[in-house]
Amino acid sequence: MTSIASARRPVPAPRRAGAGLRRRWLSTGRYVFVLPALLYLVLFMFYPLVYTFDLSIFNVNAANFFRGGAEFVGFDNYVTYLTSPTFLSSLAVTLVFTIGSLLFQHAIGWAFALFFNRGFALSGLLRAILMVVWVLPAVVSASLWRWIYSGSFGLLNAVLAWFGIHTTQAWLVDPHTALAAVVLANIWVGVPFHMLLVYAGLQGIPATLYEASSIDGASRLQRFWSITVPLMRPVVITALLLGFVHTFKAFDIIYVMTAGGPAGATNVLSISVYQLSFDYFKLGEGSAAANVLLVIPLLLSIVYLALRRREETAL
Amino acid sequence: MTTTSARPALTAQARARRPAQRSRRTWHLTVIGIVLVAIYIFPLYWMVTTSLKTEDQLFTNPPTWIPTRIDFSAYLDTVFGNAQMMRSLANSAIISVGSTILTVVIAAPAAYAFARLRLRWSALLLLPFLLAQLLPTINIALPMFALFSQWGLVNTLPGLILADTVLNLPFAVIVLRPFYLTIPRELEEAAEMDGCNRLQAFLRIVLPVVRSGLVTVAAFAFVMTWGEFTFGLTLATKQEVQPVTVTLNSFIGQYGTQWGPLMAASTVVAIPIVVLFVVFQRYITGGLAAGSVKD
Incomplete structure (x- = not known):
């Protein structure tokens, strides 16, 4: 586009066809801006996802992966995976991990947000310091908590000894405590994020609402139930829905802490996908497992999008 | 939003x-x-x-x-005196910088178009970006390993850059879009009157205005890539290209209960993120609340 062409634009009447053409060029021009991003997602995300389905209906394994010639097996991989004893126990472990993490992350996040929302000196700095926990690489948090949970000289046992409980429990090694220990570490990581979301929501409630209702004689608790709770509904729905999907797919923090052990006690679905595909190199069955893993997040995404349409979410 | x-x-x-x-x-x-x-x-x-x-x-x-x-001997022995640790720190730096640049270069024009497209199309085209954030990483890592094996991208730094960008891109587009929405259309029209074409107007006039958004996205992409583990574990089986997160994980197996060296290595992996967070705190937390994602 030359300067003359641009200068002509505000005079549409006599050059109707030209202007229309130009407008069309402009709108295609806009699509050109989106194109690299869309192509990128198609090539590196959607194609791989479709390819997973392709892999899942063939008997792909270490013997035929590089040489080719995997045999078509239909839905056999799905049947094998869904009827294996690992599947149901992994699903149960994943749900306990997800719901356990999420409820405490959100509740403690709320407590912090309400506390910080009272507004005091240094509150901004303190909130920022809390966020450091959340941006830490998962591998770092995981290796740190391995040390905290260590049996003989771990921090947790030292703190318990302080309260008079003397134990040399190795929390991650015992199948009875490993899952709870992993959940606790994950709660620690996730609380600041829920605090951030809830705090941003609380800050968005106009102060005048509280002022008006306190003039009307409402108590602090009444104000919380009649103003804060209903207005925070979209934030809570968003935090819980997105939090569920993000926690459900967690992999690195658990993998580094326990790799799914001991005895499958922390073997979430994502780890079972990894083990099938990369430890046993059964890529066909691993792909079937990966597609199964996708079902719950997909359903929740649909719920999320529907709620988003009705503007019942905060993001 | x-x-x-x-x-x-x-x-x-x-x-x-x-x-x-x-x-x-x-x-x-x-x-x-x-x-x-x-x-x-x-x-x-x-x-x-x-x-x-x-x-x-x-x-x-x-x-x-x-x-x-x-x-300081834990640092001298396991970090600065350890060739694998130093090499993987360099790998992570290359992967993170590479993916950050690629993310910004692709996301900046895309988010701009989303902000300027007619709403109906914008909502429809944004959908894949929204959903992409909810995918388990392992679901992409597994087929990507198979595809990258065919394309010769397994065990290469460019392969890891391409993979990690898949995680950063959707977030970047969604976080950047609102920044463009605040720009008045008159600004671009004025630029076009002055003889800029659409691309020039975007590069010279629009981008400088959304600088703080670009900083948010860049800082966040770096933080996410530096901490990325799943792609590193699956797509880099050779030590030479491993990111530092994977090396730290293998240290855990190697050093067992030598907690001094392990915590020294963990601290070193954490330091760039903490420094970056301190410097860009305002940008990162603002962007977080908007995009609400991280694994």
Whole structure:
């Protein structure tokens, strides 16, 4: 586009066809801006996802992966995976991990947000310091908590000894405590994020609402139930829905802490996908497992999008 | 999105209705806040002090809460004296910088178009970006391993850059879009009147205006890529190309219960993220509330 062409634009009447053409060029021009991003997602995300389905209906394994010639097996991989004893126990472990993490992350996040929302000196700095926990690489948090949970000289046992409980429990090694220990570490990581979301929501409630209702004689608790709770509904729905999907797919923090052990006690679905595909190199069955893993997040995404349409979410 | 856009105005308002005397009356909250946050981040203190303790201070009962002698030998042996650790730190730096640049270069024009497209199309085209954020990483890593094996991208740094960008891109587009929405259309029209074409107007006029958005996205992409583990584990089986997160994980197997060296390595992996966070804190937390994603 030359300067003359641009200068002509505000005079549409006599050059109707030209202007229309130009407008069309402009709108295609806009699509050109989106194109690299869309192509990128198609090539590196959607194609791989479709390819997973392709892999899942063939008997792909270490013997035929590089040489080719995997045999078509239909839905056999799905049947094998869904009827294996690992599947149901992994699903149960994943749900306990997800719901356990999420409820405490959100509740403690709320407590912090309400506390910080009272507004005091240094509150901004303190909130920022809390966020450091959340941006830490998962591998770092995981290796740190391995040390905290260590049996003989771990921090947790030292703190318990302080309260008079003397134990040399190795929390991650015992199948009875490993899952709870992993959940606790994950709660620690996730609380600041829920605090951030809830705090941003609380800050968005106009102060005048509280002022008006306190003039009307409402108590602090009444104000919380009649103003804060209903207005925070979209934030809570968003935090819980997105939090569920993000926690459900967690992999690195658990993998580094326990790799799914001991005895499958922390073997979430994502780890079972990894083990099938990369430890046993059964890529066909691993792909079937990966597609199964996708079902719950997909359903929740649909719920999320529907709620988003009705503007019942905060993001 | 509403929460963040409403934020600056309201914090200003909140500040306005908080006179100086009120902060004098709330000093006890500050004290409680400091104690709570200190307890919350105590594990981090524990990580750093463990890395600096001598062996005899490490395994004591009760534990040595404050090290009396500082010892840097864990850092010298496991980090600076360890070729694999140094190489993987360099790999992570290359992958993170590469993916950050690629993310910004692709996301900046895309988010701009989304902000300027007719709403119906924009909503439809944004959908894949929204959903992409909810995918388990392993679901992409597994087929990508198979595809990258065919394309010769397994065990290469470009392969890891391409893979990690898949995680950054959707987030970047969604976080950047609102920044463009605040630009008045007159600005671009004026640029076009002055003889800029659409691309020139975008590069010279629009991009400088959304600088803070670009900083948010870049900082966040770097943080995410530096901490990325799943792609590193699956797509880099050779030590030469491993990112530092994967090396740290293999240290855990290798060093077992030598917590001094392990915490030294963990601290070194954490430092770039903490420094970046301190410098770009305002940008990162603002962007977080808007995009609400991270694995």
